[in-house]
Amino acid sequence: MKIGFIGAGNMGRAIIDGWLKMKAVAPADIYVHSAHASSYEPYAKVNGLNAMESNLAVANAADVVVLAIKPNIALDTLKAVQPALTAGKWVITMVSGLSLADYATVAPDVPVLRIMPNVNVAIGAGMTALIGNAALSADQYAAGKKLFDAIGETSEVAEKDFSTFSALAGSSPAYVYFFIDAMARAGVKHGLSKAAATKIAAQATLGSAEMVLKSDKIPFDLIDQVSSPGGTTVAGLLAMEEAGFMTSVVKGIDATIAKELGE
Ligand SMILES: NC(=O)C1=CN([C@@H]2O[C@H](COP(=O)(O)OP(=O)(O)OC[C@H]3O[C@@H](n4cnc5c(N)ncnc54)[C@H](O)[C@@H]3O)[C@@H](O)[C@H]2O)C=CC1
Ligand SMILES: O=C(O)[C@@H]1CCC=N1
Known part of the structure; x- marks a missing residue:
């Protein structure tokens, strides 16, 4: 062909x-x-x-x-x-x-x-x-x-879902790269080289995505598995949410869909 x-x-x-x-x-x-x-x-x-x-x-x-x-x-x-x-x-x-x-x-x-x-x-x-x-x-x-x-x-x-798919899969690599870069920048802030921090953040993101795909648990249950009581992870999660992490992601997807629909 x-x-x-x-x-x-x-x-x-x-x-x-x-x-x-x-x-x-x-x-x-x-x-x-x-x-x-x-x-x-x-x-x-x-x-x-x-x-x-x-x-x-x-x-x-x-x-x-x-x-x-x-x-x-x-x-x-x-x-x-x-x-x-x-x-x-x-x-x-x-x-x-x-x-x-x-x-x-x-x-x-x-x-x-x-x-x-x-x-x-x-x-x-x-x-x-x-x-x-x-x-x-x-x-x-x-x-x-x-x-x-x-x-x-x-x-x-279905065609009615193409714009949502486009945001979640077509555009989302940019958003995931953004997330990885943000994590890596935080690593640099704390003294790692950008190259080392990017590799660490990317590998952790890759493994986490594979875990979501392979595990029978939903992401929220996996979050709980990482969050030790009184530990470091829950402290980080709460600080991220205070800064509007979930709202920021949903707003980004909404804006992507609106643009595709010409709104
Ligand atoms: N970049 C991405 O991640 C994705 C892009 N798309 C879609 O793919 C399409 C292309 O996007 P990109 O590759 O990102 O854009 P781009 O700007 O990188 O590539 C556009 C190409 O069209 C060529 N071109 C411009 N006028 C032309 C003409 N009259 N005749 C023939 N070729 C012409 C340009 O020389 C260039 O090679 C868009 O419709 C976009 O919505 C879809 C999914 C993901
Ligand atoms: O940014 C864009 O318009 C294209 C569509 C999906 C990903 N890139």
């Missing part, structure tokens, strides 16, 4: 890097075009991908066209390449805030798989939502799911 990328920025490259790392797609089967030849051509060359001179050339070459561009240009771009989307070809789009109904306004008969990935696909640890339109066949959906199962977890998500 030949896969063509329209746009090869942060998210497009994270997906390509993940596929190459996991050997899920051969580099020769990937075609890319984006706005700046000085950026995508060297990226394509170093990874053995096909650099194409236009979006239309990508759509002509590929069996599946991946939209990895910003929301404001996505519909016009799809409209422009639509003549190349002949029978059997389909589209994967990761564009936030655009629904399957939005794509139908410019390309009503084109099979579309709407996804919401996150950047952790680059290391095979992504979390990707999937939903197909009516024109997408079961085989095309299965092929799309297989591509993203290769670089992390996938979940079929």
Whole structure:
């Protein structure tokens, strides 16, 4: 299956890097075009991908066209390449805030798989939502799911929940990195080097996430397990909550969802 990328920025490259790392797609089967030849051509060359001179050339070459561009240009771009989307070809789009109904306004008969990935696909640890339109066949959906199962977890998500998923998985790597950086900064305040503090904070975060996934306990029970009576952890938890930790996280997620919904 030949896969063509329209746009090869942060998210497009994270997906390509993940596929190459996991050997899920051969580099020769990937075609890319984006706005700046000085950026995508060297990226394509170093990874053995096909650099194409236009979006239309990508759509002509590929069996599946991946939209990895910003929301404001996505519909016009799809409209422009639509003549190349002949029978059997389909589209994967990761564009936030655009629904399957939005794509139908410019390309009503084109099979579309709407996804919401996150950047952790680059290391095979992504979390990707999937939903197909009516024109997408079961085989095309299965092929799309297989591509993203290769670089992390996938979940079929109703479109009404995409904006919430986008906040909790698409944007949340930034929030978790923020949390790790904040912990590391506290470590620096107390005399550790930034590099050592970041590694300690990241490993503790990784292990805690694995524990939540593998344990049969809910996070609040796990919190209690760490908090010795009269101990250090409960003192820290209460100070964090006094500063509004939970409210701050919920407000951040609310703002993310509101932005995606254009509110
Ligand atoms: N960055 C992330 O973590 C995530 C991003 N997304 C979605 O992925 C999409 C891309 O986001 P990023 O990669 O972060 O943005 P980016 O700014 O890093 O990349 C955008 C790419 O589009 C290219 N481009 C601009 N105009 C073009 C045109 N007319 N034709 C072809 N290519 C063009 C740029 O050269 C660049 O390669 C957005 O719609 C975003 O909502 C979804 C999930 C996570
Ligand atoms: O910040 C953004 O708009 C995109 C969507 C999800 C993650 N990054």
